[in-house]
Amino acid sequence: MTQRDSSASTDGPIPGEMVQHGTGVNSNRAFPTDGYPHNLDPFVLFEQFYIDPETGFPMHPHRGFEIVSYMIEGGMEHEDSLGVANTAYENDAMRITAGSGIRHSEFPADGRACTGLQLWVNLPQAEKDVDPDYVDATADSLPTEAQDGATVTTVVGEGSPISLHTPMEYLAVSVADAWTWSVPEKWSGFLYGVAGDGTVDGHPFTGGDMLPVTDAQSVTLRSDESLRVVAVSGRPHGEPIRQRGPYVL
Template identity: 70%
Template sequence: MSNEPARHDTGPVAGETVRHGTGVESNRAFPTNTYPDHLDPFVLFERFFIQPERGFPMHTHGGFEIVSYMIEGGMDHGDSLGVTHTATEGDVMRITAGSEIQHSEFPADGAACSGLQLWVNLPREAKEVEPSYDDATGDDLPTEAEDGATVTTVVGDGSPIELRTRMEYLDVAVTDRWTWTIPDGWSGFLYGVDGHGTVDGDRFAAGDVLPVTSAEDLDLERDGAEAFRVVAVAGSPHEEPIQQRGPYVR
């Protein structure tokens, strides 16, 4: 691994507020007006906030995979495969839309909920695979105390959640200082979940995103007594065009 400093396209940028037609509000990391690009193999990432009596009625997706990770509250999932499931704080759901799937998302028990949703492109040869679903509880996800941080692996080594793209998705509570090492050739991003700190010396707060396309190491540091929580996501690019048309990626 090189000792050169991390290289990224821009410093941290603020996520953008998106109001969906169903009344759900999200903080979108990318693509946005500030950062209009996809991050191969990642299509889209946002934090959603669903208020009671709001949500997403049954709708269709195709051509990619969805990872939903709950931060607060619970969310009821239903789909055209006949699956119904309620995910609560710390739980994760994976949908492979493939040829096409329909699903719905509503807050559970009449209470607001919040979570993170990631869209991961499927490689060209897998665009038409049969749709599928999987989930895991927070207890199923490996959590380790590392130097300066506590790290939960949402997707990656030890996690039961698998995708058709080589990737890692880490939930990191920075307690002091922590270094994120990105595999050679991978792309990814950091997203601020709670609190604030610094990344390579730049201030980084909840709702901020740092897109990374050619970095190796990023140094994170907690700032003061407040909690500093981020997700660190990276994957191997498919090196294929990402052609998003609303709920489809072809």
């Protein structure tokens, strides 16, 4: 996959597209897709996965980027070539630094289906060969606060035990009225609808939708009932993103 222009603009939310992985796992991919064929430097891809009890991801390799997984429902068992074995449940998070190379597997826990979100974050060229690493965080270790119109959990960012080589912030947000989110100057970001219905700057916004938000932009989400979203932003590397399957070169 070649470098895509992360500065591409859009007039409103873009629906994700369903993809099926070779192992039978289905995902709603936010980007890159036919409808939004771009990366969002420093972000390589983002999707919501649905793993049925009889499917999963057997041991496979990664290299050259970092992975953040955040669980929405059920549990996911992780094992890797570092000797780590961990099961993440609802609102738990994991970060894998693939770096110079790591192998891992992901399967649903307890014989039940699971759903979660997975984000791939590029490593800058100077750090592509860092040692692989892993860290996880339980739901109660992630900072959560009530803000005007929303409840906000910091998955990556100030107060979270999870950090990456790329300066970034990853917020899990439940909007019950109106909530405004801003992307820092010179950063790139996006909103993704996890569940529920509402609007973003007056445009309908629902589960599976994605909205790119870049360079000091602010947007306002509104919901009469409940809208669950993630808001992700990070500092671009300004380097080509070259994805080759499970590797980002």
